[in-house]
Amino acid sequence: MADQHQNADNSGAHLIRGASILGGAAEDLLIRDGVIAARGRHLDADVAGVREATVIDAAGLVALPGMVDIHTHLREPGREDAETVETGTRAAALGGYTAVHAMANSTPVADTAGVVEQVLTLGRTAGWVDVRPVGAVTVGLAGEQLAELGAMADSRAHVRVFSDDGICVHDPVLMRRALEYVKAFDGVVAQHAQEPRLTAGAQMNEGEVSAVLGLAGWPAVAEESIIARDVLLAQHVGSRLHVCHVSTAGSVEIIRWAKSRGVNVTAEVTPHHLWLTDELARSYDPVYKVNPPLRTDADVQALRAALADGTIDVVGTDHAPHPSEHKECEWAQAAMGMTGLETALSVVQHTMIETGLMGWEDFARVTSTAPAAIGRVQDQGRPLEAGEPANVILVDPAARWTVDPSKMATMGRNSPFAGRELPGKVVATFFKGHPTVLDGKLNTPYRWPVDALDAGPAGRRP
Amino acid sequence: MRHLLSTEDLSLHNAIRILDTAEEMAAVGEREVKKLPALRGRTVVNLFFEDSTRTRISFEAAAKRLSADVINFAAKGSSVSKGESLKDTAQTLAAMGADAVVIRHWASGAPHRLAATDWIDAAVINAGDGTHEHPTQALLDAFTMRRHWSKLAGTPSAGADLKGMRVAIAGDVLHSRVARSNVWLLRTLGAEVTLVAPPTLLPIGVEKWPCAVSFDLDETLAQGVDAMMMLRVQGERMNASFFPTTREYSRRWGFDDNRLRALDSLGLKDTIIMHPGPMNRGLEISAAAADSPRSTVLAQVRNGVSVRMAALYLLLSGENREPAAAAVSASAAASAAASSDAPAAHAANPNLTYSHQESH
Structure with missing residues (x-):
C-alpha cells in the first residue's frame, strides 16, 4: 500500500475509457481534482488533463454514482x-x-x-x-x-x-x-x-x-x-x-x-x-x-x-x-x-x-x-456529468463470485449469503475523485485536508 | 437415524422401528434383572438446561438399563450459569468422549444446533426444546396409544400404526412442544387428530397443520374420540390475557367430571385419557378423570423408559454397530425364552424385524 503522505493530494487524474454510463451508451469520464472534469464519447488528447491521466479500460463495465x-x-x-x-x-x-x-x-x-x-x-x-x-x-x-x-x-x-x-x-x-x-x-x-x-x-x-x-x-x-x-x-x-x-x-x-x-x-x-x-x-x-x-x-x-x-x-x-x-x-x-x-x-x-x-x-x-x-447529502447521488463531484463506481455486471464471509473487509462474519453465488462486482470506487478501490481491491483512502478533520460536513467548508 | 431431533422429520419406517424396539425393551423392564449389556462402555450425557426431574430420570433409567455410563449435567449451578456458551459446553462434552447427548433446553432449536454444528460429534436426542418439540414424549404417547388400539383390535402392537384412531389434544397448544411432536407423529402413524384450545392458545399458522382445530371440547367429544390427551396449562397465562380466569378455562377446556361422565353417556367406553404430566389437577384435568381407569398417565411414564431405551439403543448401536446389536439380540433372545409376553420373533434381533413396514 502506498505511503499515505503520497496521497495527500489524492493522487492525480483518471480517465475511464468506455464505461456504460448508468447502463447506457459507452462514454469516457475524466476524473480530476475531485470532480468529473469531462464526459464524452471519445475524450481525445486535447482535453485538458487527458494526457496525464491514468487510463482505466472500462469496456463492459457500468459507471454509476x-x-x-x-x-x-x-x-x-x-x-x-x-x-x-x-x-x-x-x-x-x-x-x-x-x-x-x-x-x-x-x-x-x-x-x-x-x-x-x-x-x-x-x-x-x-x-x-x-x-x-x-x-x-x-x-x-x-x-x-x-x-x-x-x-x-x-x-x-x-x-x-x-x-x-x-x-x-x-x-x-x-x-x-x-x-x-x-x-x-x-x-x-x-x-x-x-x-x-x-x-x-x-x-x-x-x-x-x-x-x-x-x-x-x-x-x-x-x-x-x-x-x-x-x-x-x-x-x-x-x-x-x-x-x-x-x-x-x-x-x-x-x-x-x-x-x-x-x-x-x-x-x-x-x-x-x-x-x-x-x-x-x-x-x-x-x-x-x-x-x-x-x-x-x-x-x-x-x-x-x-x-x-x-x-x-x-x-x-x-x-x-x-x-x-x-x-x-x-x-x-x-x-x-x-x-x-x-x-x-x-x-x-x-x-x-x-x-x-x-x-x-x-x-x-x-x-x-x-x-x-x-x-441531505449534498455532494453525493449526483449525475455523472462534467463539473459534478467525482463519486463514481465501476461495476462488472457479468462477474460471478461466491460469498465467503471470512474474506470480507467487515469484521462481521454474519452474512446470510455465505456460499451463494452472486452476480456483479465492484471494480473501482472513486470517492471525491480518489480511487479507494481499484481492480476490485482496496486502494488507499481519501485524505481529507488537515483542517477538514475538524471542519464542517462533507461538501461544505466553514 | 443419527439423531432424534423432532417427529416432524421422523419417517414412518423409523417411527415404527422405535416403537417396536420399545416393545422389546418393555419386556426387559418386566424381567427380574432389568438390564441389557447393549451400551456397555458408552457414555450418555443428560444435558439439562431446564429443570425436568421426570424426563431426566426417565432417560437416566433408560440409559442405565442399557448399561451405559450416565453423566447428568444440570445447567443450573454449573459453568453454564456462569455464562458458558452452548458451544463451549458441547465441545467440553465432546472432549470428554460423550457418545450421546440428551438435551433439554428452554430455547427452541438448541438440539438442532448441536446436531448441525461441528461442536460435538455425538448422537443428539431432543428431550424437549422450548416450545418446539419433545419427540420422545410423542413416541411414548404413541406407544401407549398403539398398545391400547391394538388390544381393542385384538392384533399385536409390533409393526402396527394408528390408522383410524381419533385423538383429541386439548390445552395450551401455542406453548406446547408435546402438542407439536404429537401432531406430526400421529399424522405419520395415520391417526386423526383434533386440537382443542382457546383461540389465544393456538399458533398463527395452525390451519396448515395436518389436523382439525376446534374451540369446543364438548362438540369434539360428541363426535367421538378414542384418546383424549390433556396438555398442562400454566395458570400464569391468565396474567397475559390468554384467558380470563383459570375457572373459565377449566369450564370450557378442562377435562372435568361432567366430561368424564359424558364419555359414558356418549358410549365411548374405550376412550383413554392421557396427560404428559405434571398435571394441574382441577385446572386442565379433574382428579376423578386423572385417577379413573381410563387414565393412562402412569402407563405413559412407564412406557417412557422403554421408548427412551429404544431411542438410545437405535442411535448408539443401530445398524452400523453390529457388536452391540449382537449383544442385545443374544440377551433379548434369552429374555424372550424367559418372558412369556415378549414376542419371540421380534425379540430375536431388533434390526431384522421390520422389513414389512414399508407397506404402511
Whole structure:
C-alpha cells in the first residue's frame, strides 16, 4: 500500500475509457481534482488533463454514482469488537459506497453533538467514504425524552437523519414531537417500526414456519400498525418521515396509500428482505436472525414490486456486524442482524435487475440519488456529468463470485449469503475523485485536508 | 437415524422401528434383572438446561438399563450459569468422549444446533426444546396409544400404526412442544387428530397443520374420540390475557367430571385419557378423570423408559454397530425364552424385524 503522505493530494487524474454510463451508451469520464472534469464519447488528447491521466479500460463495465447507504451500523464507539469505523468503511468502499449513514445505537449512544462529531472525525480519519452520523431521537434510545436534536443538527456533523433504530419510537406523543421538531432544520425521523408489546420476545416472522418451529412470532401487524400511525402523524404535522427496513406486503400498501395522499414519507428495504424468507429459520442457524425478521415469499415479491414502482424509495443495507459468539449459539440467544455492505450491490442486481424489474438507472436512483436526498447529502447521488463531484463506481455486471464471509473487509462474519453465488462486482470506487478501490481491491483512502478533520460536513467548508 | 431431533422429520419406517424396539425393551423392564449389556462402555450425557426431574430420570433409567455410563449435567449451578456458551459446553462434552447427548433446553432449536454444528460429534436426542418439540414424549404417547388400539383390535402392537384412531389434544397448544411432536407423529402413524384450545392458545399458522382445530371440547367429544390427551396449562397465562380466569378455562377446556361422565353417556367406553404430566389437577384435568381407569398417565411414564431405551439403543448401536446389536439380540433372545409376553420373533434381533413396514 502506498505511503499515505503520497496521497495527500489524492493522487492525480483518471480517465475511464468506455464505461456504460448508468447502463447506457459507452462514454469516457475524466476524473480530476475531485470532480468529473469531462464526459464524452471519445475524450481525445486535447482535453485538458487527458494526457496525464491514468487510463482505466472500462469496456463492459457500468459507471454509476457512488452508492449511499441510509442505514449502516459501524458499532464504533463502544463495540469495536464487532466493527470499527475503519473496517466498516473499508467494507463500504469495496461494496461500492461513497457515503454511509452511521446509526446512532453505539455506546455511548449518538445522542449528543459530541458523539456525532466523534463519529464524523473517525470517518474522515479513515477516509474510505463519507460517514454521515445519524442522531438518536431520544436520549439513550430510551424513548422517553428528546435528545438534543438541534445541537446535533448544528454540530460539525450536520446531522439531518434522526433515528432510534433498533428500537421503535413507540410513544405517539414523542413521535409527533420529534417529527415536528426536526422541521426546524430540515431533518427527517427514520423510524424503526415495531410495536413493542406485540413483539415482546419475538424471534422470527409469525406465520406457518414459526408455528412449526416454536419460535415466538413477530407479526407483520406490529410493523404495519406503527407505519400507519406514523404516516398519519407525518401528515398531521406536515413533516418528513422515513421508514426503515420495510419488510411486509401490508406495509407496502400503507406507504403506497400515504404517498397517494401526499404524505412526505420515504421508505427503505434491505437487500436481504428482497431475497430471503423465513423458511431459512428452519435451520435454526442464527445467521438468519434479523430484525425485522425475514418474511414470506409473498412479502419478498411485494417488496420487489414496491422498489421497482417507487413506493419504496431506497435500498438500505442495515449492515449489522456481530462478533461470532453472538451468532454461534441458540437462536433465542443470538443477536439480530446481518452484514450487507459488501453484498448489497450483487443482491440488488440479482433480485431486481436480473429479474427485469429495474435497470441500472433505477439502481442509481434507489442506491444513490434517493438516499442522498433523504439524508441531505449534498455532494453525493449526483449525475455523472462534467463539473459534478467525482463519486463514481465501476461495476462488472457479468462477474460471478461466491460469498465467503471470512474474506470480507467487515469484521462481521454474519452474512446470510455465505456460499451463494452472486452476480456483479465492484471494480473501482472513486470517492471525491480518489480511487479507494481499484481492480476490485482496496486502494488507499481519501485524505481529507488537515483542517477538514475538524471542519464542517462533507461538501461544505466553514 | 443419527439423531432424534423432532417427529416432524421422523419417517414412518423409523417411527415404527422405535416403537417396536420399545416393545422389546418393555419386556426387559418386566424381567427380574432389568438390564441389557447393549451400551456397555458408552457414555450418555443428560444435558439439562431446564429443570425436568421426570424426563431426566426417565432417560437416566433408560440409559442405565442399557448399561451405559450416565453423566447428568444440570445447567443450573454449573459453568453454564456462569455464562458458558452452548458451544463451549458441547465441545467440553465432546472432549470428554460423550457418545450421546440428551438435551433439554428452554430455547427452541438448541438440539438442532448441536446436531448441525461441528461442536460435538455425538448422537443428539431432543428431550424437549422450548416450545418446539419433545419427540420422545410423542413416541411414548404413541406407544401407549398403539398398545391400547391394538388390544381393542385384538392384533399385536409390533409393526402396527394408528390408522383410524381419533385423538383429541386439548390445552395450551401455542406453548406446547408435546402438542407439536404429537401432531406430526400421529399424522405419520395415520391417526386423526383434533386440537382443542382457546383461540389465544393456538399458533398463527395452525390451519396448515395436518389436523382439525376446534374451540369446543364438548362438540369434539360428541363426535367421538378414542384418546383424549390433556396438555398442562400454566395458570400464569391468565396474567397475559390468554384467558380470563383459570375457572373459565377449566369450564370450557378442562377435562372435568361432567366430561368424564359424558364419555359414558356418549358410549365411548374405550376412550383413554392421557396427560404428559405434571398435571394441574382441577385446572386442565379433574382428579376423578386423572385417577379413573381410563387414565393412562402412569402407563405413559412407564412406557417412557422403554421408548427412551429404544431411542438410545437405535442411535448408539443401530445398524452400523453390529457388536452391540449382537449383544442385545443374544440377551433379548434369552429374555424372550424367559418372558412369556415378549414376542419371540421380534425379540430375536431388533434390526431384522421390520422389513414389512414399508407397506404402511
